[in-house]
Amino acid sequence: MSTNSETRGEVLVVTGMSGAGRSTAANALEDRGWYVVDNLPPQMMRPLLELAGRVDGQLPRVAAVVDVRGGELFADLAQIVWQLREANNLRIIFLDASDEQLVRRFEQVRRPHPLQGDGTLLDGIREERRQVQGIRERSDITIDTTHLNVHQLANRIAEMFEGDDTPRHRVTIMSFGFKYGLPADADLVADMRFLPNPFWNDDLRALTGEDARVREYVLAQEGATEFLDAYMAAIRPILAGYQRENKSHSTIAIGCTGGKHRSVVMVRELGDRLRGDPGIQVSVKHRDLGRE
Structure with a gap:
């Protein structure tokens, strides 16, 4: 294995006490673009890093969740990690919690x-503490989750490991036609049928909201720009709240009768306004465009 392949990208070992939040941490990393492998035997870490080095940066950030579920294989973790550290940008995060809190969490589930x-339960927890002591002493980051709920822990992980260009929230803005039904996955829905329908204009009927003439017509109508200004003011606090609550994706659905004219224009406008907002990645989708 060459040094170049081993040093490419970031490697994170997620370990710690059972019940301390490893799954929550892994999900938070995955939501932010990390390639996460759960319950990986320590002996498989070197082949994983070799594979990551062969795919030309397609796996720039790899996280491996390693814990006592691996049985006797787990005993080699500290030694293997120590060996791999010499040639890799590798860090260890150890999640811990008080014995009392761990007991409560196991009892709850x-x-x-x-x-x-x-x-x-306490017998199992104490035995695990004995087994993880070596890797805990070598960890780069230790997080005590005793007083953290799942959202707080996920936010802590996001703050520690997301890159400057990693969006904390992805929003899809979707146009649709009410006559084809509401989108089942919409978090927020707005109705553009309060605006005059270009369908009834003979010069615009065959065009779509992607055409400049339709866009100019829709935005010139009374209430159009007022709606855009007010709706942006309303959804920005919502999207900020989604980020605080670790909701990684949302869908904003904008509808009109057929999903061809008004909703398409408004979705484009909202997308243009939201792009550049910190922590937000915007994608635009037209569900029913072309169905007529």
């Missing part, structure tokens, strides 16, 4: 601790 066996 009604699942046994992976090392509990015939003993109690």
